[in-house]
Amino acid sequence: MIPYGRQDITQADVDAVVAVLQSDFLTQGPMVPRFEQQVAQHVGAGHALAVNSATSALHIACLALGLGPGDRLWTSPVTFVASANCGLYCGAQVDFVDIDPRTYNLCPQALANKLEQAELRGVLPNIVVAVHLCGQPCEMQVIHALAKRYGFKVIEDASHAIGGKYQGEFIGNGKYSDITVFSFHPVKIITTAEGGMALTNDAELANKMALLRSHGITRDPQQMTNESDGPWYYQQIDLGFNYRMTELQAALGISQMERLDQYIARRHHLAARYNDLLASLPVTRPWQHVDSYSGLHLYVIRLQLQTINKTHRQVFESLREQGVGVNLHYIPVHTQPFYAQMGFKPDDFPASQDYYREAISLPMFQGMTNEQQDKVVAALAQALQA
DSSP: EEEEEOOOHHHHHHHHHHHHSSSSSSSSSSSSHHHHHHHHHHHTOSEEESSSSSSHHHHHHHHHHHOOOOOEEEESSOOOOOOHHHHHHHOOOEEEEOOOTTTBBOOOOHHHHHHHHHHHOOOOOEEEEEEEEEGGGOOHHHHHHHHHHHHHEEEOOOOOOOTOOTTTTESSSSSSSSSEEOOOOOOSSSOOOSSSEEEEEEEEHHHHHHHBBBTTOOOOOOGGOOOSTTTOOOOSSSOOOOOOOOOHHHHHHHHTTTTTHHHHHOOOHHHHHHHHTTSSOOOOOOOOOOTOOOOSSSSSEEEEEGGEEEEEEHHHHHHHHTTTEOOOOOOOOGGSHHHTTTTTTTGGGGHHHHEEEEEEEEEOOOOOOHHHHHHHHHHHHHHHHH
């Protein structure tokens, strides 16, 4: 089975992890801050906080921005549930903004329209989570301008997008957002096995997130409420979590970062080949905004169902039967039973529903060979036949 995505582990990665296993620190040592500095410098951010997952990063990002009960978070319906759940973790209400049918990202015009109506009703969001689906950045300059006008904070959920660029600058530099989140899950562009990172240019937000990822505990005398009792002393000054990244994970991340540019280049090569090989098939290939240089975590096609005699499910199952591990990213969050209980209806966001009815994620990973890609295309052609 050709997977839709998989990690690329080299001997250098193995050696880096083994070196940590043989060191004095398995957790809370020098590797985590080194990894943080490496990523921050690469993308041009002031601060980076490594954590055990991108979900954890989203959670502490929301908390650091002050999200709480009675507040509101908006995001895209076409994302993994964590992009919305992070608001619920904080006791906030969650709502959605429909997608742009070309980019599959949160639609700036739909956002502008919804904000205008929300202002009239006094229900503006406190945070908008802009999800860079497949690795293609949202139209962040427009979203940033709307944030300034309506007073909300912006989190970039760039779980798919490390190594990508917006307007020629690396995603994660924080030019148009308050906090950016990366994921290092095994199917992502680089991996730390599990792990994530939150990046910001605001020192106060960075300090708050650092506190929240480690039980709300500090050893900094300047943050304490009274003088230290001695060198052993610490204080819990907030309700935090155990969201720390291990030294083993950070060592793997440091090693993987050395190949990030190579990985992105390979993904762009594969995407260009897909674009050529699929040109004659009844599918819609990914459209790239002129301002974007995608991280290309995913290569999503949409079936032109009006021109083929197969259903979405039939094509999907045929590909699986032929040994192609396709997937679907994602089932719109608002249709999940947990969210349906809140009153959301499937057709509340029609562009998202249209996407879901037609989308299939084809295999895309840096170790994929041209021969494997040729097999995927041949299998798709077979699956589409009447």
